[in-house]
Amino acid sequence: MALIDAEGVRKVYRMDGVTVEALKGVSFGINKGEFVAIMGPSGSGKSTLMHILGCLDVPTSGRYLLDGVDVGSLSRDGLAGIRNRKIGFVFQGFNLLQRMSALENVELPMLYGGVPSKERAEKALAALKTVGLEERKDHRPNQLSGGQQQRVAIARALVNDPPLILADEPTGNLDTKTSVEVMELLVSLNEEHDKTIVLVTHEPDIASFSKRIIRVLDGSISSDEAVIKHDGIA
Amino acid sequence: MMGLLETAKISLRSLWANKMRSGLAILGVIIGVGAVIAMIAVGRGASLQIESHISSMGSNILIIVPGTTTSGGVRMGAGTQQSLSLDDAIAIEKECSAVSHVSPELSGVAQVVYGNRNWSTGVIGTTEGMMDVHNWSVSSGRFLTDQDVRSSTKVAVIGQTVAYELFGNANPVGEIIRIKKVPFQVVGVLAPKGQSAFGSDQDDVIFVPVTTAQKRLFGTPFPRMVRRISVKARDAESIYLAQEQITALLRQRHRIGPNQDDDFTVRNLTQAMEAAQQSTQAMTLLLGAIASVSLLVGGIGIMNIMLVSVTERTREIGIRMAVGARPRDIRLQFLIEAFLLSVIGGIAGIALGTLLSQMLVLLFNWSTSISPSSILLAFGFSGFVGVFFGFYPAYKASLMDPIEALRYE
Numbered sequence: 302m303a304l305i306d307a308e309g310v311r312k313v314y315r316m317d318g319v320t321v322e323a324l325k326g327v328s329f330g331i332n333k334g335e336f337v338a339i340m341g342p343s344g345s346g347k348s349t350l351m352h353i354l355g356c357l358d359v360p361t362s363g364r365y366l367l368d369g370v371d372v373g374s375l376s377r378d379g380l381a382g383i384r385n386r387k388i389g390f391v392f393q394g395f396n397l398l399q400r401m402s403a404l405e406n407v408e409l410p411m412l413y414g415g416v417p418s419k420e421r422a423e424k425a426l427a428a429l430k431t432v433g434l435e436e437r438k439d440h441r442p443n444q445l446s447g448g449q450q451q452r453v454a455i456a457r458a459l460v461n462d463p464p465l466i467l468a469d470e471p472t473g474n475l476d477t478k479t480s481v482e483v484m485e486l487l488v489s490l491n492e493e494h495d496k497t498i499v500l501v502t503h504e505p506d507i508a509s510f511s512k513r514i515i516r517v518l519d520g521s522i523s524s525d526e527a528v529i530k531h532d533g534i535a
Numbered sequence: 536m537m538g539l540l541e542t543a544k545i546s547l548r549s550l551w552a553n554k555m556r557s558g559l560a561i562l563g564v565i566i567g568v569g570a571v572i573a574m575i576a577v578g579r580g581a582s583l584q585i586e587s588h589i590s591s592m593g594s595n596i597l598i599i600v601p602g603t604t605t606s607g608g609v610r611m612g613a614g615t616q617q618s619l620s621l622d623d624a625i626a627i628e629k630e631c632s633a634v635s636h637v638s639p640e641l642s643g644v645a646q647v648v649y650g651n652r653n654w655s656t657g658v659i660g661t662t663e664g665m666m667d668v669h670n671w672s673v674s675s676g677r678f679l680t681d682q683d684v685r686s687s688t689k690v691a692v693i694g695q696t697v698a699y700e701l702f703g704n705a706n707p708v709g710e711i712i713r714i715k716k717v718p719f720q721v722v723g724v725l726a727p728k729g730q731s732a733f734g735s736d737q738d739d740v741i742f743v744p745v746t747t748a749q750k751r752l753f754g755t756p757f758p759r760m761v762r763r764i765s766v767k768a769r770d771a772e773s774i775y776l777a778q779e780q781i782t783a784l785l786r787q788r789h790r791i792g793p794n795q796d797d798d799f800t801v802r803n804l805t806q807a808m809e810a811a812q813q814s815t816q817a818m819t820l821l822l823g824a825i826a827s828v829s830l831l832v833g834g835i836g837i838m839n840i841m842l843v844s845v846t847e848r849t850r851e852i853g854i855r856m857a858v859g860a861r862p863r864d865i866r867l868q869f870l871i872e873a874f875l876l877s878v879i880g881g882i883a884g885i886a887l888g889t890l891l892s893q894m895l896v897l898l899f900n901w902s903t904s905i906s907p908s909s910i911l912l913a914f915g916f917s918g919f920v921g922v923f924f925g926f927y928p929a930y931k932a933s934l935m936d937p938i939e940a941l942r943y944e
Contacts (some may be wrong), residue, residue: 352881357857357937378861395942396854412541413859457858519548 304464304497305331305354309363312349312503321350322346325520326363331499333464336442336491338508338528341517350471350517351501355390355467356383368464385414389458391487395450397442403429403453404438410461428456431494432486455486459496466490468500469494472507540869542864547870548893553844557876560840564880564920565887567830568913572888573906574826574914577895578819580903582812588731589808595768596668596805597778599623599785601702618798621759622743624786627766630784633777635769639745639761643753647741648713649701651681656697658714658741660748660761668767676723677709687746691719695727715889717751719743722922740942774803827916833880834920841873841928852932853940866933873925874918885910 472480
């Protein structure tokens, strides 16, 4: 069943009188349970695509259905609600709130989802357990390593149990060893917890953890193929 | 959707994280609210003092004094004519409907002796009406009665100061004192009144029946003469009617023709006091208004701090929006921050203002009065300032584009 259904998605920016067509009408679908990497050089439009997939932006024209909801017709409030319930973000820069403990950071999406405080704490702790950081729940982000911070961010992405996890260059700020750990965590979420994961990256090594790679070039999809797994990757 | 309490907790925490900056923003409000409270306290203190003078003098009072005499072209000043009589007072009480109480007065200074002590004081011959007109009451014994006036009894009601000077702490009631060598029995002691509006000791006084004063104490050119008549009008509205009725009645009784001047003057003392009170109220308003300007400046300080804070926390706003905060959640968070800043400032400012007005009392002996309404006003105003000046930064924050906000370094 299709979780993401993009049809002729086009995005045009107007900057200082110059129109830039970042996406020239892309169409693709992603089913529930898939692990897809979106690749492309900078300026290819993959960031724009990520923003639209993440409901941070809406297409200029074309149609984007997420879990059956037409995102293009939603207000800012509506988009916020979709992001809250349907999407878990994992960013390159972790994007944790520095003043809050790991547990509180994980609780954040539930705060805007109206979850009662006791249930919030329980769910957040469970999510931290999934990423193996329950002992660090009271640590602030600056007391954690980069890999640990990214795992807290993954726990935050998981906590509302959204159908889609959107990871934007999740290993960009991490060393190779930690990158592998974080990718293995995403793989296990996909395989064991049946999460749909869309990964945006420009590193082939990282993309190879996924099962399908969509390549974007100049605002269009240049290739869309399954990853052939062979041993020895890592 | 996020609860108010949750939002308030988050707001408090981010304020706490920037202690220095929050402190400075709060300081502006503290000074503003403190100034408003202290200034209003000073103004109210002044107006309360005047109010208490008015009430000790008695309210809605008219004072009738004889007119002037002219001797060889030289006019002698108010009260030099001897035209008022006890019968005028009785007639006013009977015939003027707007008048509730009348107190004729014949006064003079006399030496008073008790045992081996003596004291010089004002002795006023009057009637029972004095009590009601000038708000006197007795702390022990009784006041003069109609019976005393009718039979010219030699009884006296003495003020606290006189009681202390002659009797020390002993009970004067029932004792005999000599006023101008005439023996009087003390039948009552007046409740204390303190200083008058003009600084004289109102408790340094002796009341005797007016008829006794006329016959025994102060020689008068004609038997029933009084020096002045104090009159209490029924209420504040009827004071002018009372003035008219009294003037008409006395002109008739004194047989003054239509083209002749009055041989008496009716004075309205309350009016002067009320004018004074109005001017202090205007002053209170002015002081409050000036102080409010500093509260306004404090509000602008909050806006400034909040704008800086919104810019600095752009990334935080982006993160919150990405995980599902709606524009209104962001707006509420910053609005509550601004509100908390100003309300915390307001509470501290109330403490500062109270302290300041107490210091004015101690250092300069000013009378001040802090009313619950001024505290409520300052508190409410500071909350309003917070919301008003916090709205623009909060609105700005809520308009942010989550993509731009997440990119912000």
